[in-house]
Amino acid sequence: MARIVIDPVTRIEGHLRIEAQVEGGSVTDAWSSGTMFRGIELILRGRDPREAWIWTQRICGVCTTVHALASVRAVEDALGVEVPPNAELIRNIIGATQYVQDHVIHFYHLHALDWVDVTLALKADPAKTSQLAESISAWPKSSRAYFKLIQDRVKGLVESKQLSLFSSGYWGHPAYHLPPEANLLAVAHYIEALEFQREFIRIHAVLGGKNPHLQTYLVGGMACAMDPNEPHAPINPERITFLSEIAKTAQTFVEQVYIPDVLAVAGFYRDWFGRGEGLGNFLSYGEYPQGGIHDTSKYFLPRGAILGRDLSKVHPVDPAQVSEYVTHSWYEYSGGDSAGKHPYEGETRPKYTGPKPPFEHLNVEEKYSWLKSPRFNDTPMEVGPLSRMLVAYASGHAEVKELVNGVLTKLNAPATALFSTLGRIAARAIETQLMARQVPKWIDQLYQNLAHGDLRVHNGEKWDPATWPRSAQGWGFHEAPRGSLGHWVQIEDRAIKNYQCVVPTTWNAGPRDAKGQRGAYEAALLKTPIADPERPIEILRTVHSFDPCLACAVHVTSAQGRRFAEVQVR
Amino acid sequence: MLPQGQSLSSALKARGVSRRRFMEFCGAMVATLALPSRYVAKVADALGKTKKPVLVWLQFQDCAGNSESILRASHPTVLEVVLDLLSWEYHEIIMAGAGKQAEAALQRVVKEEKGKYLVVVEGAIPLADGGVYCTVAGRTAIDLAREVCRNAAASIAVGACAWDGGLVAAKPNPTGAVGLEEAVPGLTLINMPGCPQNPANTVAVLVHYLTFGELPATDQYHRPLFAYGRIIHDQCERRAHYDAGRYVEEWGDEGHRKGWCLYKMGCKGPQATFNCPNVRWNDQTSWPVKAGHGCLACASHRFWDTKSPFYERLPQVPGFGVDVSAGEIGLVLTGAVAGATIVHGIASAVRDRARGETKPAEDQKANPSEFAKS
Numbered sequence: 001m002a003r004i005v006i007d008p009v010t011r012i013e014g015h016l017r018i019e020a021q022v023e024g025g026s027v028t029d030a031w032s033s034g035t036m037f038r039g040i041e042l043i044l045r046g047r048d049p050r051e052a053w054i055w056t057q058r059i060c061g062v063c064t065t066v067h068a069l070a071s072v073r074a075v076e077d078a079l080g081v082e083v084p085p086n087a088e089l090i091r092n093i094i095g096a097t098q099y100v101q102d103h104v105i106h107f108y109h110l111h112a113l114d115w116v117d118v119t120l121a122l123k124a125d126p127a128k129t130s131q132l133a134e135s136i137s138a139w140p141k142s143s144r145a146y147f148k149l150i151q152d153r154v155k156g157l158v159e160s161k162q163l164s165l166f167s168s169g170y171w172g173h174p175a176y177h178l179p180p181e182a183n184l185l186a187v188a189h190y191i192e193a194l195e196f197q198r199e200f201i202r203i204h205a206v207l208g209g210k211n212p213h214l215q216t217y218l219v220g221g222m223a224c225a226m227d228p229n230e231p232h233a234p235i236n237p238e239r240i241t242f243l244s245e246i247a248k249t250a251q252t253f254v255e256q257v258y259i260p261d262v263l264a265v266a267g268f269y270r271d272w273f274g275r276g277e278g279l280g281n282f283l284s285y286g287e288y289p290q291g292g293i294h295d296t297s298k299y300f301l302p303r304g305a306i307l308g309r310d311l312s313k314v315h316p317v318d319p320a321q322v323s324e325y326v327t328h329s330w331y332e333y334s335g336g337d338s339a340g341k342h343p344y345e346g347e348t349r350p351k352y353t354g355p356k357p358p359f360e361h362l363n364v365e366e367k368y369s370w371l372k373s374p375r376f377n378d379t380p381m382e383v384g385p386l387s388r389m390l391v392a393y394a395s396g397h398a399e400v401k402e403l404v405n406g407v408l409t410k411l412n413a414p415a416t417a418l419f420s421t422l423g424r425i426a427a428r429a430i431e432t433q434l435m436a437r438q439v440p441k442w443i444d445q446l447y448q449n450l451a452h453g454d455l456r457v458h459n460g461e462k463w464d465p466a467t468w469p470r471s472a473q474g475w476g477f478h479e480a481p482r483g484s485l486g487h488w489v490q491i492e493d494r495a496i497k498n499y500q501c502v503v504p505t506t507w508n509a510g511p512r513d514a515k516g517q518r519g520a521y522e523a524a525l526l527k528t529p530i531a532d533p534e535r536p537i538e539i540l541r542t543v544h545s546f547d548p549c550l551a552c553a554v555h556v557t558s559a560q561g562r563r564f565a566e567v568q569v570r
Numbered sequence: 571m572l573p574q575g576q577s578l579s580s581a582l583k584a585r586g587v588s589r590r591r592f593m594e595f596c597g598a599m600v601a602t603l604a605l606p607s608r609y610v611a612k613v614a615d616a617l618g619k620t621k622k623p624v625l626v627w628l629q630f631q632d633c634a635g636n637s638e639s640i641l642r643a644s645h646p647t648v649l650e651v652v653l654d655l656l657s658w659e660y661h662e663i664i665m666a667g668a669g670k671q672a673e674a675a676l677q678r679v680v681k682e683e684k685g686k687y688l689v690v691v692e693g694a695i696p697l698a699d700g701g702v703y704c705t706v707a708g709r710t711a712i713d714l715a716r717e718v719c720r721n722a723a724a725s726i727a728v729g730a731c732a733w734d735g736g737l738v739a740a741k742p743n744p745t746g747a748v749g750l751e752e753a754v755p756g757l758t759l760i761n762m763p764g765c766p767q768n769p770a771n772t773v774a775v776l777v778h779y780l781t782f783g784e785l786p787a788t789d790q791y792h793r794p795l796f797a798y799g800r801i802i803h804d805q806c807e808r809r810a811h812y813d814a815g816r817y818v819e820e821w822g823d824e825g826h827r828k829g830w831c832l833y834k835m836g837c838k839g840p841q842a843t844f845n846c847p848n849v850r851w852n853d854q855t856s857w858p859v860k861a862g863h864g865c866l867a868c869a870s871h872r873f874w875d876t877k878s879p880f881y882e883r884l885p886q887v888p889g890f891g892v893d894v895s896a897g898e899i900g901l902v903l904t905g906a907v908a909g910a911t912i913v914h915g916i917a918s919a920v921r922d923r924a925r926g927e928t929k930p931a932e933d934q935k936a937n938p939s940e941f942a943k944s
Contacts, residue, residue, distance in 0.1 A: 006669035007707045010662045013634045015706060036704040038631050038694075039744030043737065043874075051880045054866065058737045061635020061766060062663075105641075113666045162622055162657035168667025168675040198642050202855045209861030210851035211642065212635040212766055216863045218821055223863040225826040232807075232829030234862040350744070352702040359708040370703075458821035540668055551633045 003361060004536050007035070009543060011110040013062040014550025016509065018521070018539060019362060022530050027539070030518075030525035032509045033362055033369040034554045037330075037350060044499045049075045049491050050219045050463075052499065056487065057213055059501065060552045064212035065098055065204070066480035067487070067501070067552070073293065074487040075219045078474025082292060084456035087221035089446045090207055090235075092288050092300075093243075094214065095478065096435040096442065097203045100250060102481035103385070103432040104200075104258055106547045108193035111425070114541045115265050116186040117176040118166050121154050124180035132181045136264055139256040141192065150188045170535045177268045186265070189257055200250045203439075206239055221458030228450050235457075240447045247439040254436040262429040263410055266422055273413055276421030276542035278524030279380055280309040282387035283507070285317065285486070287479035288438075300438065301388050301479060302395040305376060309419055311394045317376075319475050319486060322502060325373040328366070328511035330354060338514045340375055343488035343500035344473060348372070370554040373510040373519060374502050382520040383483025383507045384546060386418065386427040399437075403430045421524070424545040465494040480504055482547050505553035508546045521546060592617075598645040602774040602849060603786065604796040616781035617655070623780070624687040626679050627661035628718060630711040631704050631738045631747055632693025635766040636729040637663045643769035644853040651773065655780060656688070662706075673707050680721050688779070689722040690772075691715065694731040694738040695753040698746025715754050724785055725750060725759045728772055730868060733763040733791075740874040751792065760785045761792045765868035770849040771797040791871060797849075802839040802865055805847040808832065826862065836881040837864030844869040 007017035015036040021029040044055055053071035057064060069091060076083065083091075126147040133142035157163060178186070201211045207224050208214025216223040216234075227233035266272075286296055286303030296303050304314035323340030326333055331348045333341060341347065353367050362368040373380070381387075392400040393415075407426055408415060417423060449455075462468065473490040483504030490498040510519040518526075521543055528538050596614040600607060629637065641664075643651070651658070659665075660676045667675055679687050693711075696703035701710030719725045727750040730736035738747035751759055762772050775794060778786045786794045803809065811817070812831040819825060819834060833840070842865050850857045859865055867877040 008662050008668065008672055010665050010668040010672050013663065014632075015629075015704065035706070036631060037696075037745060038703070038738045038747070040737065042742065042744045043740045048879045048881065051878065054880060055737065055874075058633050058635070058765065061633035061638050064635060064638065109664055118666070160622075162624075162659075164656075164658045165661060165665045167659055168665060168671040170667070170671070194641070198644065198853070201642060202852050205850075205852035205855035205861075207861065209856050209858035209863060212638045215858035215866070216861050218863075221821065223821060223826075223861070225822055225862050227827035230828050233827050234829075234856075234860065350703075352699060354702065355708075356700065357702065357705050357708055357710045357713070455827065456822060460820055460822070463821070534670070536669075 002533050004530070004533050004539070005361065006536060006539060009540070009548065011113065011540075011544060012548040012550065013060060014505075014548070014553070016543075016548055016550045017362070018525070018543060019364060020525060020528075020536070020539060022533055025529055025531075027525050027528040027530060030522045030539075031362065031364040031368055032371075032511060032519055032521040034371040034509065034550050036550065037370040037554050039350070041348075041499045041501060044496050046495050048465075048494070049078070049489060049496050050465075052489065052496060053217045053219070054215075056499075056501065059503075060549055061212040063098075063102070063480050063482060063549055063552055065094055065208065065214050066478050066485055068214065068217045069095065070476045070478040070480075070485050070487040070501070071489075072217050072219050072476065073478070074474045074476025074489040075491070076293075076474070077476055078472040078489055078491055079219070079462045079468060081220050081459055081462045083221045084454075084459055086226060086446065086449055086454060086457050087459075088289055088292070089442050089449070090222045090224060090457070092290075093439060093442045093446070094204060094207055095288065096439045097200070097247075099435040099481050100254065100432050100439065101197055101201055102547075103428050104193055104254070105197050106428065107258060107262065107425070108190045110547065111544045112186055112190060112265075113169055114537060114544055115176070115269060116178060116183050116190075117171055117173070118154065118169065118183065118187055119158065119171040120176065120178070120180045121151060121184040121187045122158065122180075124151065124184035126151055126184070129181040129184045132264075133185055137256045137260040139260075141188070147184055147188060150191065151184055154187060170537045173535055173537050174531050175537050178265065179268075182264060182268065186261065189261055192257065196250070196253050200246060203243055203246055206234070206243060218458055220460060220463060221456075223458070225457055226450050226455045228453075235446070235450065237447070237450070240443060240450065243443050244440060244447075247436075247443055251436045251440065254432050259429055259433055262425060263407070266411055266426060269422060270411075270413075272422040272541065273417040273420045275528060276424075276524045276545060277419045278520050279382050280307075280419060281376075281379055281381045282306040282390050283317065283376055283381040283383050283484050284388045284391040285319075285477040285479055285484045287388075302392055302397060304391040304395060305381070306387075306390050306394055307379065309416070311390065311415065314391060314394045319477070321377045322486065323375050323378070324502060324506075325375065325513040327373070327514040329369055329372045330367050331372065340378065340513070343486065343502055344490065344498075346488070346498070346500040369511040371506050371510045373513040374507050375513060375517075378513075378515075380510075380513065380517050380519060380523070381507055383504050384424065384428075385431045385481070385483075386424045387483060388479060389427040389430055390418065399434060400430070403434060421542045421545040428547070468494060471497075482549050482552070483507060485552075503552040505546075505549045509548055509550065509553055521548075595645060595650075599774055599777040602645075602770050602796065603778055613777060613781045617777070622655065622657045624679055624683045625656045625658050625690065625776075626676060626687060626718065627658070627690040627692065628714065629662050630691065630693035630695050630715070630732075631745070632729070632731060634663055634692070636692045636732075637661065639766040640728075640769045640772060642852055643773050645770065645773065651776070655776065669707075676718065680718055684721045685723055687722050688724055688726065688776075689719050690726045690728055691719065691732045691750045692728050694735045694747035694749060696738075696745035696747045697753065698744075703745040703747075712753055715750060719750065719754050719757050723758065724779065725754075725757045726762060726772070726775060727751065727759060728762045728767040730763050730765045730873065733761045734872050736765065737874050739872075758785070759792055760788060760794060762797075763791075763793060763869045764844065765866070765873075768797070768844075768846065768849055768851065771845070793869070797845045798843050798869055800843060800845065802842040802844055802846060802859075802867075805845070806839055806859060807847060808859060832859060832862075832864040834883055835864050836879070836883060838867035838870075838873075838877050838880070838884060839865040840884055841877070842867035842870055
């Protein structure tokens with residue numbers, strides 16, 4: 001019996017610590033802890049709600065743009081503002097681009113090294129690697145000479161004894177199953193994906209000025225003005241052509257590199273279809289409005305919840321069903337820590353009761369994380385690409401069904417295999433393909449509007465705070481790459497009175513609640529086999545399959561009612 | 571290290587990187603650093619001879635935006651930095667190892683490379699309540715920063731948060747967050763503010779260090795002059811519209827579509843110093859003003875509090891309106907910066923002697939924009 005600690009969990013965003021009890025070679029219990037706290041919601045109080053998106057976007061630089069979108073939607077909901085169709089399209093393009101970008105980076109740069117042994121690439125035969133590459137894809141970078149070049153590069157690195165970021169990996173671990181040729185192929189694509197993400201994200205630079213931290217959102221629309229005849233308009237025919245070209249190149253990369261790689265790697269790790277299952281409850285707020293935010297029936301990805309692995313029924317979702325617990329979190333509630341609170345009633349008083357640093361172990365019987373525990377009707381839920389794809393699949397989304405069934409057929413696996421570590425990886429890849437197809441379509445729609453003279457990008461009816469009611473409140477959401485994100489804002493006297501974010505990784509990585517129900521990571525780690533407690537790569541595989549983002553997950557507001565009027569510095 | 575006797579340029583050559591491409595990279599770096607072109611050869615020469623120094627990248631109260639930003643570096647790509655210029659041995663967001671193995675990698679560098687390695691710090695450092703608001707491997711951020719930065723040859727603070735606490739330190743600063751310079755005084759340090767930092771500038775600093783063996787010249791905030799020495803307003807592609815009195819009045823109006831000046835929409839360009847309009851972002855594709863939104867002055871001191879509300883028009887910008895002479899506002903502001911530099915230099919020298927420290931305290935720093943307003 002041993003307590004394993006992984007801190008820092010690397011190849012994620014933010015500061016995550018996992019403690020796991022291991023008995024008889026497998027995990028018998030696990031605790032997930034966020035170890036960093038900033039207090040951004042507290043900082044927001046008293047400020048102009050129109051600029052809340054600029055602040056909240058800095059919750060995360062990996063999931064850049066996602067909090068900006070949720071924030072402007074929350075304020076628009078509070079003020080009753082509807083954005084013009086062009087703004088909706090631009091937001092959809094930015095959001096879908098972020099899915100593709102994030103998912104590709106996740107697979108190659110954050111997750112692949114759990115499955116790929118870089119050092120084994122040295123033993124590969126470049127000619128056989130070329131054969132393997134050509135057997136799974138039409139991607140042209142597949143010659144023997146190309147793989148030889150990559151292999152020499154790895155060789156040089158290993159021989160230099162300065163392995164850089166690869167110096168501390170679990171190389172040689174018995175859990176690595178890929179043949180040398182597949183390892184070499186993956187290393188080549190790791191490098192190509194670095195180039196990909198750098199190029200592809202120029203879509204965000206055009207529409208948002210820069211990435212990370214785009215700077216063109218506005219409450220009421222977008223600031224990237226459109227004009228078919230102006231060379232200096234942020235969006236004009238020349239820029240649209242530029243966007244289209246990048247989007248089409250990306251689609252090819254996803255279809256010819258990412259998808260075949262996922263299928264190939266999954267084929268060697270089929271036992272992970274039976275591991276890391278977790279809660280079996282899945283939530284999606286739905287995303288990509290195509291006829292106004294209020295018509296959820298026209299969303300490209302549907303809203304809904306799946307409970308108890310039952311794909312025959314999709315339950316309706318209302319944000320009123322969300323609450324947060326702090327029973328095992330380093331906060332206290334005025335009414336006691338055993339009841340949950342809806343975000344509009346949300347209060348958080350940070351109160352660290354953990355061990356004094358430096359420490360060896362957390363006291364997991366008491367409070368042990370800076371993350372709260374969000375619940376949907378008091379039920380813990382998993383969020384993310386798997387949840388979205390399952391909700392879409394169960395809702396009868398034709399394109400999703402086609403893609404999911406295609407992947408399951410190729411892997412010779414039933415739909416229930418998706419409830420797993422490998423299922424999360426497959427769902428993320430399917431979603432990437434889906435959205436990579438969609439980006440060019442939305443860019444084309446934007447072009448059609450531009451060509452037909454619809455140039456509106458902003459609805460300025462409520463821009464002037466003098467037009468606002470004395471008090472208002474609203475909910476904004478976004479299905480971020482990592483899952484369901486909600487912002488709740490309360491506005492009084494033209495300033496933010498209270499602000500609450502309930503964030504994807506808080507759903508997934510949160511601690512136990514008042515009833516002792518585990519969070520999604522904690523549940524998914526149960527029964528994970530551990531070959532070597534000193535090198536617990538199996539834990540990383542399941543935790544990484546969720547694509548953790550801890551900066552997003554930790555947040556705070558102060559006690560209800562207290563105002564920080566002095567923050568309006570001029 | 572590279573194999574014995576092998577230089578970087580020969581290693582690049584062996585890897586199929588041509589001499590010409592190497593020289594192009596050196597040229598781009600020299601341009602970013604605002605050095606005369608004759609330095610191209612000097613940079614190329616130095617990089618050709620250098621052995622790979624070790625770099626570690628620490629993340630504290632951060633959003634990883636600066637890490638993501640460096641991944642988007644175009645000249646050179648991050649991979650070239652990783653594999654060719656530096657041995658990048660610790661960076662939580664992308665390194666292979668985790669937990670014990672990651673800790674061991676960092677400890678190895680601190681002990682075996684003592685006094686020789688570079689450290690990049692991202693994110694603020696919380697000092698309140700014994701530092702419990704950020705721990706890594708059970709240790710506080712301040713504990714780690716002291717150990718790792720004090721044993722480094724030089725520290726590079728990237729992003730607004732690592733510089734002055736950034737957003738995390740914005741009022742009411744719930745966690746007592748500060749920047750690296752205040753958290754660990756006395757370091758050989760350079761600040762690369764911005765939200766996030768621009769990777770072109772950070773890579774240029776690394777190249778400068780590898781070429782000349784020292785950090786580039788800095789201003790009173792220890793920001794490199796090549797990147798933070800000029801006012802955005804003076805470099806802005808919309809400047810002619812400002813001078814001619816052509817302003818965006820409403821989002822999406824004719825002026826907005828034609829790329830007119832965003833001053834009335836709250837643009838902070840007249841009070842911001844940064845090379846954003848020139849180096850731009852994401853392979854020089856764009857920058858916020860080009861994309862249609864005002865500047866936030868994200869490389870200015872404590873910009874979250876001093877430059878917000880972000881949609882409020884800057885007060886008392888001299889000569890605002892039609893017929894202002896092109897250089898007037900810039901003259902006033904650069905004059906203010908120079909004045910602040912001198913005043914600050916004297917003040918900090920006096921203070922440093924009094925305290926026996928080399929670094930000034932946060933609260934006594936002069937803010938150039940305050941001078942501009944008065």
